[in-house]
Amino acid sequence: MKTSIIIADDHPLILKGLNDFLLEKKYNVLASAVNGKEAFELIETHNPEIAILDIQMPFLTGLDIAKKCKELNWKTKIILITFEKDENIYNEAKNLGVYGYVLKEFALAEIEHCIDSVIKAMPYFSPELLSYLEVEETPKKLELLTPTELDILKLIAQNKTAKEIGELMFISNRTVEKHKSHIIKKLDLAPIQNSLLIWVKENQKHLE
Structure with a gap:
């Protein structure tokens, strides 16, 4: 079912x-x-x-x-x-x-x-x-992110889970979540469930 x-x-x-x-x-x-x-x-x-x-x-x-x-x-x-x-x-x-x-x-x-x-x-x-x-966040916000944070965003855009991201980047799940928390703060996103996922989907073209 x-x-x-x-x-x-x-x-x-x-x-x-x-x-x-x-x-x-x-x-x-x-x-x-x-x-x-x-x-x-x-x-x-x-x-x-x-x-x-x-x-x-x-x-x-x-x-x-x-x-x-x-x-x-x-x-x-x-x-x-x-x-x-x-x-x-x-x-x-x-x-x-x-x-x-x-x-x-x-x-x-x-x-x-x-x-x-x-x-x-x-x-x-x-x-x-x-x-x-015409939903589009200011791409300038991406300039605030480190190369590692940008890599994590690109993997999120590929629908990768935190576990999969950790395995691909050779870091722990906890480290992935810590990076995601920093990204959310830098992008000034609402601290709610899925805010980062939604932002990534809306701005995917800027991550390619």
């Missing part, structure tokens, strides 16, 4: 389409909800690995739920689906440690790839969204 998932959207056709698609792909869809209150209760009840949530829902938005899950330290990984191409919403999602952000018009084309990425603890943000927002 594949990854356990709950889904929520206040548009019945979108909800049904997503549900049918995930079932066809053999994902373990535990339940679905038509508003944010129901979605939050389903996460509390089922403790799914992933919750795919519409951002704009009655009672609680997808962002509200992500915030509550973060405050409660729940392990469910949040994927947001939306028509919104709004930089403020995108930034708030990043700050809340949301794992995925998929635009609805590309949902069926991207959701499976997004889920597979999230399962590996790799954030996924719709390429169309990043392109639309």
